[in-house]
Amino acid sequence: MKGPAWPIAALLVGYPVWWGLGFGGLAVIVLAVPMAVILWRRRPIRVPRGFGLWLLLLAGYGLSALMLSEMPPDTYGEFGAGRVIGYLMRLALYVSMLVMVLYLGNLSERELPQLRLVRMLGVLFVTTVxxxxxxxxxxxxxxxxxxxxALPxxxxxxSFVQNLIHPTAAQTQKVLGYASPRPEAPFxxxxxxxxxxxxxxxxxxxxxxxxxxxxxxxxxxxxMGLAAIPIVYSLNRGLWIGLGLGALYLVVRVGGRTRLAVCAAAVTGALVFAFSPLAALVAQRLDNPHSxxxxxxxxxxxxxxxxxxxLIGYGNTRNAMGNHRTITTGKTAWCGGCGHPPLGSDGQLWLLMITQGFAGAALYVAFFVGAIRRHWSDRSPVGLAGVLVMALVLLYMFIYDGLVTPLxxxxxxxxxLWRNRP
Structure with missing residues (x-):
């Protein structure tokens, strides 16, 4: 793509290439460099409302580095290169995403039309399916x-870096009592x-x-019919709840023929699903809430x-002493289920609590709640869709980590949403 929108196209449309190279979501760090250069050349830079909250979040993460060597009670681990690498990588991601948002907001409609950006996301949906x-x-x-x-x-x-740079098609877990592959490519x-x-x-x-x-x-x-297959086989209850709440949101917020179309599509999809082999798999997953x-x-x-x-957390995650079954730390010959789960690994809200304290978690929530409040009156397709995504952020923060690609x-x-305002 010609013009200043090329870094965004490279990130979204070219994502499969980044995944194959081992960068995946880390591509945003690479592409933030030309974005920052272009932004600097076209000063002054416009900023969105709520921008100060995100800056405070970043500042808090910077201060949290002071606690990297500290250990809260009932946790263990050694302060070393791994903890510092994880911290620096998250810091680079947060800063790069900030540059990306500012870059998108400072591109004109002529340079990057809204519909083109939306369809770039649509291309990434096809890649995801x-x-x-x-x-x-x-x-x-x-x-x-x-x-x-290439990396030493x-x-x-x-382990955190390895998950990001080693491309795999699925993550195998004993969700149903036996080894079950859950799709993860290209993320x-x-x-x-x-x-x-x-x-x-x-x-x-x-x-x-x-x-x-x-x-x-x-x-x-x-x-969308093809997407239903991996959506079900993902065994992902959070995803299923998110889709259900999204359908309910549309029924409530849209009117007239659109509401009827949404209801008709939902009923048709539910009937087709109920009589398909996928329904039994969903029922089996709901009967096995192992996590x-x-x-x-x-x-x-x-x-x-x-x-x-x-106020500032601990900069990075820590390992819990023991797990939900035993106080024993680590796997043993007689306890293969024993382990030391990392704190903050079950949702972005909890990750922020351990890395940036309650203050960081509150700033994150305030940022996205503020976006919903400011754009709730925007009833255009982009406005309705954007507010729905902001609402899903607040749902998913309890169950999904935001880094890397979700955030x-x-x-x-x-x-x-910001670009959609007059």
């Missing part, structure tokens, strides 16, 4: 990326796939259905740890 199908039918697919080969072991061997985790596919589906509907002709709408129906005890333990431990540094999509959606 393809990755989901790959995870369903070829779950063992994986390969060593060029970035993985002391960086590439870090970093199965839960990231679930969060992203729901957000991208919203923008796909806006770009390919609301603003689409007859042929584009026909293709959209086929793609509830794990989440309850880590959330409780995270809140307790955050209480010892409520990129949340903030692009925020930028679409």
């Amino acid at each position: 393809a990755g989901g199908l790959l995870g369903v039918f070829f779950p063992s697919f994986s390969f060593t990326s060029p970035l993985e080969l 072991d002391w960086i590439g061997g870090n 970093e985790w199965a839960n990231a796939w679930g969060s992203n596919v729901s957000v991208l589906l919203i923008w796909f509907v806006v770009g390919w259905w609301v603003h689409g002709g007859r042929q584009r709408r026909a293709v959209a129906v086929v793609l 509830n005890d794990i989440r309850a333990f880590t959330v409780s431990a995270t809140i307790s740890a955050a209480g010892h540094s409520p 990129i999509l949340y903030l692009i959606s925020f930028a679409l």
Whole structure:
């Protein structure tokens, strides 16, 4: 793409290439460099309302570095390179995403039309569906990326970094009592796939259905039908709840023929699903809520740890002492289920609590709540879709980590709302 919108096109349309190279969502760090240069050359820079909250969030994360060597009670671990690498990577991501939002907001409608940006997100939805199908039918697919080969072991061997740079089709977990592959390509985790596919589906509907002709709408129906397969096989209850609340939101907020169309589509989809083999899989997943005890333990431990540094947190995650089954730390020959789960690993809200304290978590919530309040009256397709995504952010923060790719999509959606104001 020619013109200043090329970094955004490279990120969204070119995402499969970044994934294959091993960058994935880390591509935003690479592309933030030319965005920052272009922004600097076109000063003064416009900023959105609520911008100060995000700056405070970043400032708080900077201060949290002072606590990297500290250990809250009932946690353990050694202060070393891994903790510092994780902190610096998150800091680079937060700053890069800030640059990305400012860049999008300072591009004119001529330089990057809203509909073109929405359809770029739609292209990424198609990529996500393809990755989901790959995870369903070829779950063992994986390969060593060029970035993985290039990085030294002391960086590439870090578990957080390894998840980001090693492309895999699916994440295998014992969700149903036996090994079950959950699609994650082309993202970093199965839960990231679930969060992203729901957000991208919203923008796909806006770009390919609301603003689409007859042929584009026909293709959209086929793609959404295909998307149902990995959505169900993801065994992702949070995703299912998000889609249900999204449908309810549309029924409440739109009127006339649109409301009737949404209701008719929902009823038709529910009937087709009920008589398909996928319904039994959903029922089996709901009968096996294996992660509830794990989440309850880590959330409780995270809140307790955050209480010892409520204003700036600890800069990075810590390992809990024991787990939800035993106080034993680490796996043993007689206890394969024992372990030391990382605190803040069950949702962005909890991650912010352990890394930035209650103050950081409150700033994050205030930023997205403020976006909903300011744009609630915008009843255009972009306005309705953007507010829905902001609402999903507040739901998903309890169950999904925002880093890396989910937060990129949340903030692009925020930028679409900002650009939509007169």
